[in-house]
Amino acid sequence: MSQKTDLAGLSARAIREGIAGKRFSAGDVVEATYAHIDVHEPGIHAFNELTPDLARAAAAHIDAKVAAGEELPPLAGVPAALKDNMNLVGTHTTCSSRILSDFKSPYDCTAVRRLLDAGALPIGKCNMDEFAFGSSTENSAFGVTHNPWDLSRVPGGSSGGSAAAVAARMVTVSLGSDTGGSIRQPGALTGTVAMKPTYGRVSRYGIVAFASSLDQIGPFSRSVEDAALVLNAISGHDDTDATSVREPVPDFTATLGDGVKGLRVGLVRDMLDLEGCAAEVREATEMSVRTLESLGAQVGEIDLPMSQHGLAAYYIIGPAEASSNLARFDGIRYGHRVSDPSDVVDLYMRSRAEGFGPETIRRIMLGTYALSAGYYDAYYGTAQKTRTLITREFDAAFEQFDVLVTPTSPTVAFKIGEKAEDPLSMYLSDVFTIPLNLAGLPGVSIPCAKSESTGLPIGVQIIGKHFDEATMLRVAAALEGALDLDMRPPAA
Amino acid sequence: MAKDRLAGVLERYEAVIGLEIHTELTSLNSKMFCGCPVAFGGEPNTRVCPVCLGMPGALPVPNEAAVEATVLAGLALDCEIAPFSQFHRKQYFYPDMPKDYQISQYDLPFCGLGHLDIEVDGEGAKQRVDLDGGPYATRIGVTRIHLEEDTGKMVHVGGSEGRIAGADHSLVDFNRAGTPLMELVSEPDIRTPEEARRFAQKLRLIMLNLGVSDCSMEEGSMRVDGNVSIRLRGETELGTKTEIKNMNSFKALHDALAFEIVRQADVLDEGGRIVQETRHWDVTAKRTSALRSKEEAHDYRYFPEPDMVPFEFSAGWIDAIRARLPELPDARRERFMRDFGLSSADARTLSEDVEFAAFFEEAVALAGTPLAKPIANWMLGDFSAYLNAGTVALSDAKVTPAMLAELVQVIDAGTISGKQAKQVFTEMAETGDAPGAIIEIRGMKQVSDTGAIEAAVERVIIANPDEVASYRAGKTTLIGWFVGQVMREMRGQGNPSLVNEILVKKLG
Amino acid sequence: MSISEADVRHVAMLARLALSDEQITRLQGELNSILGNIEKMQELDLEGVEPTSHSIPLRNATRPDVVRPGLSRDLALLNAPQAENGAFVIPRIVGAEEGA
């Protein structure tokens, strides 16, 4: 029993080595995981669905390999959770929406398939803001997820369930999706390592689309090394996604220990000075950069004024693409359908109005308006051009620096209900993360401090060049090692 | 009725017609954006996958061969190939469209301006009253060619004749959804229903020659819509146009446009106004009627397809596609006229169908160029009649190019007569036996031995002194009678031209 | 630019959302407030700036013309709200004939 509780805190590498060394089996890991979930899930509600049958079958497969003396895959026996917008046969994929509450996946998401092929155990599907619209996981049709650090607070969002599950040690790693910060912001709010890879690095096939030109799948973990291991597993070209690149995939763990000596680290000054960025967040970010400097990095500062328009561009491009991507939820081939439609248009209109929650309706309306006749140039066209300027600004910054550093979120986790009635202040949660999605850049949030007043985690965002996740993770690993924080929350 | 009045209407009004022609790329293996097979019919929803069902999370990836086929078609019609092109989403809700948007192309299609030359003769030529009524050729501009995906199909249950009106509910089948669909838009350069028909027919021939589609109007793999307006002769402003749909054959295309031109003229003549609308051709009632549609202006909210990246074709890539262009019917026809001395009409008929043309050329290659004309005559005559009568596909015919070549050679050598040759052809087509074998078995060898013919002629002259006297007195028309007598004497096996020659010599 | 109630109703129709009067009113306020906040972006000098639809410079991404296994009919219809004879069932279509 005590051995089982201990398993919950292990790293991916420790689990694989433990199984390979026959200290415990993959089956033991599964049972310990669900036992831990039984204790903590009622207070947190990270999951929409648990998948013990799938997990036990995957564990049995690993244990058979051990018995046969076969080499174990890199994530053998590692408990993993999936955001509930990723298809996996044998599970429901609801996107935390009423419109998909009964949807059974008829096929697999590529990134999920790759994660499981690397030996990970599918523990369950995680709660999220409906269709990933939100920054608090309050916009779920199935109830809010609570932050393991303070159950009265949000875990961030939209991948709040995936973040909370890792923070509370209910799984070792999880997958989220990030369109404007939906991995990194909940990562910061739950004290986890949370990464958005370069756009095109990880296949989007099988993840229910929010904004196709911005979405990217990435991992949550409790260490940079585990994040690198998951990235190793899910990266690479996929011929079922036309936006997936053929860039070579390095072993992202290989350079984690190389340190930061000589690396050029740029602190984005004007973001720190942004109104709404809490003093403790600013201080933690500056402290992180000073720490990197003490480790031998060459530190400088830079302003990215164009990125301040990122939020505006994002709230046109995101909803515009989303309004189109969500048209398919029409009650004909799947999803909620009203019981007594008088005709097809009535079926569409009432099924969709009943099936979508308020934030989803808001975004669909916003996006439809922005694309409608007469407004395209003023909104979508302008946003796409602004996007060009933001990308150019980053390109120029990366001529001076190898990585850039910003806060991840302007504040620590806020109270449940605090921003629910104010969409605009909620949207501001992603002000530091959004520019990366617009420019397609990779970013990782790692915990860098705990608030002195609340004890809540604060995250720092490290931004890499296109397809240079390796350098970005190397900086993150150096900082993680130097800070050596205990990030075990009270509810874990 | 409309047809009779058309010529009169066109004397006062000029019709302005543009066509939109959708061609399914049926010769491809897989659909436009997924790996499902391209085929016709089948049990509902048996050729589907997450992509073409619009399942949540599925992503489209363009079929390379469909892009190439579209550029190939563009090159065949002298279109400009866009250096930068892109797919867009065209958004509207409809149950046969799985994603509730269609992936299509908007302002950046693969192919821009091009053209197609058509020839009009016969009855249709009189409809162009600005010309003198004789055969003419005219150039029709092609505005663009782009690529998109086809929709699924619906069966309407409970209504009459499967129409939507009156149906109780409908069944949706997505087997066709995602089939690669090429759309050509013509310039409004067409002036008569006959020109429209010629344009569509010629486009079909070109697509068949390119091998990109089976172009079946019956099965809907080629679908033609038309935009029509009319204006008084001499007027330069365009009139209000209507869009005509459901023209499921070339005849329907012609008849629907003819009806619509006359209808519009009647409206204008009575002082009315043309309403811009979509009209449906009813092939049974032979009339167009307005489709009921909700008063909701279309707002397709086009935007660049974010699941795909743009296309930039290099000059080298375009050249490689150009190198794949087969010889097209017009070029082949000119070559047949030049190399084989065929008439324009014969060369056209022989050159249109790629297989028919290949058959002809193979036979000519075996028999020798001097025999091209008789081969052409056989192919356009007895052979075509045989194929048409039995609706036999060329590929299923028992006659081979080698057999036809042998047949014209034996005729040329005088081994058999023309009359015998017809018999040989009929038997050859039925049995697949070579001409030599048939002639052997039937003992049809023609006698070209001058000695034997001279002997027979002598016998006929001796037996018919009165006729010989009449002939020699000037009644030379009797020569036919003498030929008949000699042939009877030789049981039909005499070489007719030799018989004739020897008779004239001996009688003279 | 301010969004009128009629605009909101038109957009709801385009998006096929049956919204109550109360929802329409609330959305009108929210959309105006959100769009009001992006006006600063519209003041940027974007003369001669090309739009970016993707942040990565990928071009010509296609797949070979190869058939791949799809879904069985059972899986295709697995989530169908109503199916009949292997097809998806929809109620009658009013107001539009033979597609758009």
Ligand SMILES: [Zn+2]
């Ligand atoms: Zn398919």
